[in-house]
Amino acid sequence: MQEDRQQDALKRLSYIEGHVAGIRKMVEDDKYCVDILRQMYAVRKALEKLEAIILEGHLRTCVPEGIRGNREDAVIQELVQLYNIAGNH
Amino acid sequence: MQEDRQQDALKRLSYIEGHVAGIRKMVEDDKYCVDILRQMYAVRKALEKLEAIILEGHLRTCVPEGIRGNREDAVIQELVQLYNIAGNH
Amino acid sequence: MQEDRQQDALKRLSYIEGHVAGIRKMVEDDKYCVDILRQMYAVRKALEKLEAIILEGHLRTCVPEGIRGNREDAVIQELVQLYNIAGNH
Amino acid sequence: MQEDRQQDALKRLSYIEGHVAGIRKMVEDDKYCVDILRQMYAVRKALEKLEAIILEGHLRTCVPEGIRGNREDAVIQELVQLYNIAGNH
Numbered sequence A, B, C, D: 001m002q003e004d005r006q007q008d009a010l011k012r013l014s015y016i017e018g019h020v021a022g023i024r025k026m027v028e029d030d031k032y033c034v035d036i037l038r039q040m041y042a043v044r045k046a047l048e049k050l051e052a053i054i055l056e057g058h059l060r061t062c063v064p065e066g067i068r069g070n071r072e073d074a075v076i077q078e079l080v081q082l083y084n085i086a087g088n089h
Helices: A003-028 A033-060 A062-068 A072-087 B003-028 B033-060 B062-068 B072-087 C003-028 C033-060 C062-068 C072-087 D003-028 D033-060 D062-068 D072-087
Strands: none
Touching (some): A033 B072, A062 B062, A072 B062, B033 C033, B062 B072, D062 D072
16 A cells, blocks of 8 residues: 555544444443444444545556556456445345 | 346346336335335345446456556546445545 | 325436436447446435435334334334345345 | 343444454555455444444334334434434435
8 A cells, every 4th residue: 555545544543443442432331322323324434435545545556557467357356346345236 | 338248237227117117106106115115225226236237347348458558547537436426435 | 105205206216217218228329337337326326315205204104103003013123124125234 | 222232232342343453453564455445344344234233222122112202203303314324315
């Protein structure tokens, strides 16, 4: 991963870890489910945003390198798989 | 699109059109909302499945052709955009 | 369904039907996959929006009526099922 | 939350926290993006599964209690909001 993208990813992961720890605290303290769910949706959005950032980095670097090199079939196969896993199809 | 993929897509689109017409009939006849929603989820899954099939065709044909040709930047930019639109990020 | 919600749903379904027919035309004319996918995402968003409208109507009318009546278990069971189907869990 | 559902939620949250920490390690060690993305999708699925479990508990306990009590409008309004946040509409 490019240096700046990696730093951004680590910052976002720290935020996500703190957020999940906060949700665990809410469950331990038996907070109202609706408030817990709102926090869970927020952390899921943060996770999806980070997925989009990492995928964009992959598309901009590894994919063209792989296709110009000898990994075309593997790179395309991976993208098809990722899309199927991500989308639950 | 490849011939067989195109035929498959047209068959799936006919099914989706019939399904949507069936849902319109249910709404006109004021059927129970829960039954209407179940049919809507089914048609959405059919649509998502077709998206996956068309994207897979794109990844296997246009993307490697574009990258080996002179369209690398455009092809990658399109993939990033598609992912962002599809995922709502 | 309430009269105005039903009229809104029918208008949205007509739009969706026209949109799907337009996508079929694009596939028949062998248009560029990326343009077809953009139209498919747009129609999927329109479908998801209509699901949200119908679910909101259901939550505001049938659910409280069912729970005050004798259908509490059935109504709750349906909501759990709908969420699981909708979310693919 | 019911005792057993709370215990289940805490166990799942511990798993999610460990999983996110593992992903951070992968990013620090500059692992291949595709492997990182696969782990991220797995943790997202675990999060969505837990959302479904907490929502089911909410639907089975707080919602009928609220509607039989004096919180009907509030309970329904919360469900409409949750669905809109969760679904990104």
